[in-house]
Amino acid sequence: VTTPGSDRPVEADFHTAMSVTSFLDHEADLLDRVELEEWLGLWCADPMYVVPIDWAQPDPAADEFYRGPGRARVCIVYDDRARLEQRIRRLRSQYNWTQNPPVRSQRMISSVVLHPAAAGECIVTSKFMLALYRMSRGEVAVLAGHLHHRLEMLDGGGFRILGKIATLINCDASLEDMSVLF
Amino acid sequence: MRWASSSVIGRELAMTGYRVVRCAREKEQTMTDATTVTISRSGADEHRIGREAYLSNEIFERELERIFGRSWVYLAHESEIPNVGDYRLSWIGRQSVIVTRRQDGEIGAMYNRCAHRGSTICAEATGNSRLFKCPYHGWTYDDTGSLLAVALSSGYADETFDKATHGLELVPRIGTYRGFIFGSADPTIIDLTDWLGDASRMIDAFVEQSPTGKIKLSAGRHLSRVRANWKFIGMDGYHLNFVHRSVRDALGETDPNDAAGSLQLDMENVTSERSPNLTRDLGNGHVRLDYWPSRIDEIDARVADVEKSDAGRKYVALMREAYGKERAEELIAVASPHTAIWPNLQLVDIHVRTIRSLAPDLTVVEMAPAMLEGVPDEINVGRVRQHEFGYGPSGFISPDDSIIFERCQLGLQAGGNPTIELNRGAHRVRVEDGMLTGHFTDEVTQRGQIRQWRAQMSDGEA
Numbered sequence: 001v002t003t004p005g006s007d008r009p010v011e012a013d014f015h016t017a018m019s020v021t022s023f024l025d026h027e028a029d030l031l032d033r034v035e036l037e038e039w040l041g042l043w044c045a046d047p048m049y050v051v052p053i054d055w056a057q058p059d060p061a062a063d064e065f066y067r068g069p070g071r072a073r074v075c076i077v078y079d080d081r082a083r084l085e086q087r088i089r090r091l092r093s094q095y096n097w098t099q100n101p102p103v104r105s106q107r108m109i110s111s112v113v114l115h116p117a118a119a120g121e122c123i124v125t126s127k128f129m130l131a132l133y134r135m136s137r138g139e140v141a142v143l144a145g146h147l148h149h150r151l152e153m154l155d156g157g158g159f160r161i162l163g164k165i166a167t168l169i170n171c172d173a174s175l176e177d178m179s180v181l182f
Numbered sequence: 183m184r185w186a187s188s189s190v191i192g193r194e195l196a197m198t199g200y201r202v203v204r205c206a207r208e209k210e211q212t213m214t215d216a217t218t219v220t221i222s223r224s225g226a227d228e229h230r231i232g233r234e235a236y237l238s239n240e241i242f243e244r245e246l247e248r249i250f251g252r253s254w255v256y257l258a259h260e261s262e263i264p265n266v267g268d269y270r271l272s273w274i275g276r277q278s279v280i281v282t283r284r285q286d287g288e289i290g291a292m293y294n295r296c297a298h299r300g301s302t303i304c305a306e307a308t309g310n311s312r313l314f315k316c317p318y319h320g321w322t323y324d325d326t327g328s329l330l331a332v333a334l335s336s337g338y339a340d341e342t343f344d345k346a347t348h349g350l351e352l353v354p355r356i357g358t359y360r361g362f363i364f365g366s367a368d369p370t371i372i373d374l375t376d377w378l379g380d381a382s383r384m385i386d387a388f389v390e391q392s393p394t395g396k397i398k399l400s401a402g403r404h405l406s407r408v409r410a411n412w413k414f415i416g417m418d419g420y421h422l423n424f425v426h427r428s429v430r431d432a433l434g435e436t437d438p439n440d441a442a443g444s445l446q447l448d449m450e451n452v453t454s455e456r457s458p459n460l461t462r463d464l465g466n467g468h469v470r471l472d473y474w475p476s477r478i479d480e481i482d483a484r485v486a487d488v489e490k491s492d493a494g495r496k497y498v499a500l501m502r503e504a505y506g507k508e509r510a511e512e513l514i515a516v517a518s519p520h521t522a523i524w525p526n527l528q529l530v531d532i533h534v535r536t537i538r539s540l541a542p543d544l545t546v547v548e549m550a551p552a553m554l555e556g557v558p559d560e561i562n563v564g565r566v567r568q569h570e571f572g573y574g575p576s577g578f579i580s581p582d583d584s585i586i587f588e589r590c591q592l593g594l595q596a597g598g599n600p601t602i603e604l605n606r607g608a609h610r611v612r613v614e615d616g617m618l619t620g621h622f623t624d625e626v627t628q629r630g631q632i633r634q635w636r637a638q639m640s641d642g643e644a
Binding site for chain 2: 051053054071072073074075076077078083086087089090092093094095096097098100136172173174175176177178179
């Protein structure tokens, strides 16, 4: 675990780095197992979940950007808590034709990097590859991109997601159904 | 000339043993029986259309020539190229087009094909440049398409090579209406104003959501890739409660004051048997879902809803000042003309939708929410959020449409009945306000589009 632009590893202890990595893996696993309500439980009360259409992203506090000037920009997903809950209810609806039959996913999170953050918070970037199997087509589609997480470090261990930006490498291209959560 | 060269190439290919790929022009001359039947069957009965119209490569090639090649095709919006030198790429059918704001301030459109060996000269979707240089051999053009320079020019003799005749091919006709830029590959096409006809009033209602009458496509856009025929991207009032039923489940107990909540109420009210709303056939293939009746009924509530915020109160005041109380409130209440302008432009909710057909079973839909000039920023931020809720690849509405169109494309592979049905409401269609009109769920819109399709696809006798 290193800090970009710095010639030495982040002073954050090894334990924090390991906990962050395993938190991201846990989150990915919940999404692949479609444990969406449990996944929602990882989020804070006033979150920001964004899938942008722009490849160039401001650094480092991308979720803060989308709470501010980035609000004027069209996004693929721009969810506050209420919209995120609605999104999950829609994924659960038997009338959601994009999930009829359900789309399976498996994802890998890698290249986890910790960045300087406010006290009690972690800013983490990572890269993902996500395979989607749409049964109705008999095809696997592969998506790739990078993630930005702003996490609150909880007393007694663990994290809560304050903001998350998922940027696809083809975010500005034409995309098929992206009902999947990143 | 094309004939001669293509048959020479054909003989050469035959000699090498390669299969000859027939070009579109040859196909047009030798339209197969299946294509003739598909076009003429729908000609004989406008309540049906042949399934081949959605499947056949031959028909698709003919559409590129007859529909996209002989219509006013929407290219871009002026707000996308506001400054001198700005350009964006667009398409007429499969042909790439560069739309430019030239040095003289005028709008131009030229095919993105070097006059020499045919490379595209521009690869970026948008940008600013006064020169376009081909990457292949360096031929350089200005933004009017004139050839300025060829590299190593001694290879071209002055007596036989005239730069003036080696410029970029221009799109023969360009027209604009209230910021919307259209182009036509057909130099003999009727004027844009006549082509738009009554649909121009719908463009008026769309841009007059702004007190200055101007919109900007400046907030970004969604691009959705749909594995289905472009003609499915239509105007259908019948499907809402079926295809989009998951929206109701999503919203659950949502506050009806939320933009999304009011959409839910809309869905319940507008598509029932007792809905006062209408489908309209504006002629020339332009059609519309007419929400006016239900929204005018709720005019006070709808205006009051907008006036709940400071920004909303300012917006309503600006609108009243610009258009007078009555017209302003009507515009605000109706909010969107929900109109499809043949063949590739739609004004749906608050976005400008462009339909780009790539293959019989592949379509890209561009959806750009319209930002209003001269309103508080919060109004436009609200419009962006309202748009994202429904549209784009992760919206609550678009993905279900795309999947259902894909299912139609798959389902139509099945033979049997050679046609699909577009006859809903045929028994109760009437003329109202000078146009064919039906119940909101009737297939007046589909029939209006197919009538135009048939007229352009056949040899004009339809």
